[in-house]
Amino acid sequence: MANLRFGVVGCGRIGKLHINNLLNNIEGAEVVAAADPMLDKSGAREWLAQRGITNASTDYMDVINNPDVDVVMVCSSTDTHCEVSMEAVKAGKHVFCEKPIDYDIAKIKALLALVEEKGVKFQVGFNRRFDHNHKAVADAVKAGKIGEPHYINVSSRDPEPPPASYVAVSGGIFYDMMIHDFDMVRYLSGSEAVEISAVGSCLVNPNLQEESGIPDVDTAVVTMKMANGAIATINNSRQAVYGYDQRVEVFGS
Ligand SMILES: NC(=O)c1ccc[n+]([C@@H]2O[C@H](COP(=O)([O-])OP(=O)(O)OC[C@H]3O[C@@H](n4cnc5c(N)ncnc54)[C@H](O)[C@@H]3O)[C@@H](O)[C@H]2O)c1
Structure with missing residues (x-):
């Protein structure tokens, strides 16, 4: 080639x-x-x-x-x-x-x-689709090893927050960070979201919004209901003090 x-x-x-x-x-x-x-x-x-x-x-x-x-x-x-x-x-x-x-x-x-x-x-x-750990979960779901997916839980925590200048043009935590987890839920469930709710706080840096100039948060949880009935939760933190932490769990029938 x-x-x-x-x-x-x-x-x-x-x-x-x-x-x-x-x-x-x-x-x-x-x-x-x-x-x-x-x-x-x-x-x-x-x-x-x-x-x-x-x-x-x-x-x-x-x-x-x-x-x-x-x-x-x-x-x-x-x-x-x-x-x-x-x-x-x-x-x-x-x-x-x-x-x-x-x-x-x-x-x-x-x-x-x-x-x-x-x-x-x-x-x-969307590099996590190519991460061998995440891919192994996706392959197990696709092969029917867990039956029908009922519940998906994604934890995604960065080791440290990005600089304010990066956050300013990032689109905020949902576009910048949770986008990987939205993709993972769609990938693992094989379905699209029909209901969604979100909560967020500035806990890592209480001055995040003033420093970045955008209404962002650094800690967030989202729940989603997918068209096939599966329920997903995603939690994000911009700072896990013990280091980078990425996990997915799919609970099935
Ligand atoms: N897939 C992932 O996991 C992942 C991880 C990190 C970053 N990203 C994405 O990559 C992008 C960059 O992130 P980063 O961490 O490297 O940020 P960064 O701030 O370190 O680098 C961005 C670079 O883009 C340059 N730049 C700005 N405008 C430009 C232009 N018009 N033409 C050419 N270069 C220009 C800047 O000078 C800077 O050097 C972001 O959109 C981010 O969401 C993805």
Whole structure:
């Protein structure tokens, strides 16, 4: 198979993680271009050069217009995902976009319509579907080992909260963090939510809303009823003092 050539937009925390994974763990993957407006201030230009990526720009359109790029990895801040993805799809590139695509359903639908029209591949960064522990649960459910799923419980707790500047454009805990757990509940139940309720508090950082400028919370619980009758609960914390903690339980018939 010919090598796949990637261009990475956004060289912060997750962009660097994806670049390292592409370079070290994915056979046939090449990273041929990268972009980030903060390249020269954040030290990312040197970081990229150390990995042989010298085609680095502060303008993401340079990645999109690069004829050597087959796949655009959208790893920039959340508020840029839809715009960058739109431009990449328009240019006929395949796209891997970090979650969430956008905060506005109409914009997401317009993007997905363009993806269909252009016939390109588009993947969103729901990495937990590929985590072997979560996948083992999903496989057991699919194989009917637990009967009909009655109850799904997802606990998702980060080791430490992100900086206020990240939260400000993240869309808040439900778009930014619980989105993985909503995806997991849909994946495990094979069904869509028909009822939902949520509660949240600022317990990790009581000043979160003033510091981020958005009405966010750092601790939240959601209950969902799915179309097939299954009931799900999700709990999120931005700070588990003992470290990263991800669990799923599916209780069946
Ligand atoms: N799937 C996951 O589990 C997971 C984990 C972490 C982050 N993410 C997602 O990845 C995205 C980035 O998160 P992060 O933690 O790397 O944040 P970050 O703040 O560390 O990095 C974001 C980078 O994007 C750059 N950027 C901003 N505007 C840009 C533009 N127009 N063009 C190119 N680059 C631009 C910034 O300069 C910064 O370097 C977020 O949307 C987040 O939701 C997903």
